[in-house]
Amino acid sequence: MSKKLLISLAVICVLVLAFVGINLKKDNVIRIAAAGYPMDEIVKIAAEDLKKEGYDVKVTVLTDYVTANVGLNAKDFDANFHQHEPFMQVFNKKNNGKLVKVKGIYDVYVGFYSKKYKNKAEIPNGAKVAIPNDVTNQDRALRILANEGLIELKPKDGLYNLNDVINTKKNFKFMAVPIPSLVQAYQEADLAFNWPSHMLKIGVHVKDALFIEKNTNGKYAVSLVAREDNKNSKKIQDLTKAMTSEKVKKFIEEKYAGQGFPVF
Template sequence: MSSRLSAPLIAAATSAVLLLTSCGAGSTDSAAEGDQVIRVASHMPPMTDVVELASEAAAEDGWDVELVRVNDNVQYNRLLVDGEVDASFAQHEPYMERFNEENDADLTAIAPIYDAKVGFYSRDYDDVADIPDGAKVALPNDISNEGRALAILDEQGLITLREGVGFEGRLSDVEQNPHDFEWVQVDLLNLASAYEEDDVALVYNYPTYISKVGLTPEDALFLEETVDQRFSISLVARAEDEESEKIQALHEAMTGEEVRDFLAEEHSATLLPAF
């Protein structure tokens, strides 16, 4: 049984509004020439925090990292494909691969940076055993995150997926739904709003998005137990630039001890360093 939760979409005009912030302190002459400037698209903390922190390390080697802020989960890849930025930091590899397939793009994951603690939240229930049969369960409507959400439900014994699909599962792969859950498919950015809907019992979400309603993974009804690093939030670039000096410098800066310590010390409740 499936339904779709109505939620306001972000207007395309709003999505295209960018805030360009210079993070680095590179040479003025080099920045003017453009050869020492590395532009990185991202959209919200802690991803933007990581870029800003990495910029400090990159500046020591003469690179000027510029953070390009976007408003949704599309623009950072559009900018990268169009050559407006050099890299993005906002997605996991399966999401990137789906974007490549749907847009005939050639983006590549350069390095995993952190694993978000994802899981399911409930406003009305403190124990999964109390969730009634026929309850609505909100899932992300993009394929890569849908598969991850279903795998967690399978892991918890709430559904049974077709053997072997793992994190690649779709709703059509649900072989057993003993609680007769009703699936509500929602854009990832709107899942936090679904949590506040009166008739939604379970909502899948990331720490970054669920924080909008004042929650952390500690508030989750259950979290993902088996972590697959394909879902690490990763530094992404165009495949043709993978070995370029800019991307190698950015890779080094974003996988430095400063970033690792920041993730481990400031965000241990929501994520795990992946490098």
């Protein structure tokens, strides 16, 4: 074999190995979008285990849930962690999305809070009631009010919205606002829907809620979400395993006690 041929083969081998190395390095990066506490903390716990397996977990914290879904659908992220399945399904329908629920991680005690009143009986006639403006969580909030006997909803298949309210026992004036604005709405309204993690930021605990959602059998569990094209990949399988570890379960049970509970 000639010297020139040997040199050429050596160069090719170096280039191939470099290319493979770059791809392996790229394949070991997991990009995940997560909302704030406790989602971001859960991902950080999982990332510790994934690092031991050679992964580099890059977490992007986003408070805009739609932006997180757009990014995942566009393959800017490998997964996201901020939503329940009904929210994801509505996004898919509106945006021709290919997102899929991989695994439910935890559920929370959502409910209605009031800065002005201590119990349901004190809520006045004409009270201002703040609820989410997105389709799935507005449905959720209205169902809670109906279950508490404060409103009536017309018979309907599918998701409820404000147009489906046929009777409010106390002539409620509804304020439909984005999820991030619900904490501010709590300061202004007589009654406001919210999540315990959001309320905890202003020192309000779930035990302070006037009433909370009854059992939904995991329908609204905050879930790890990926895409149809990568849901079965080793990356996502390893990420799922790390996010359903005993360490994550212990964190939810101890640090999020009274606010939520693991569903795995």
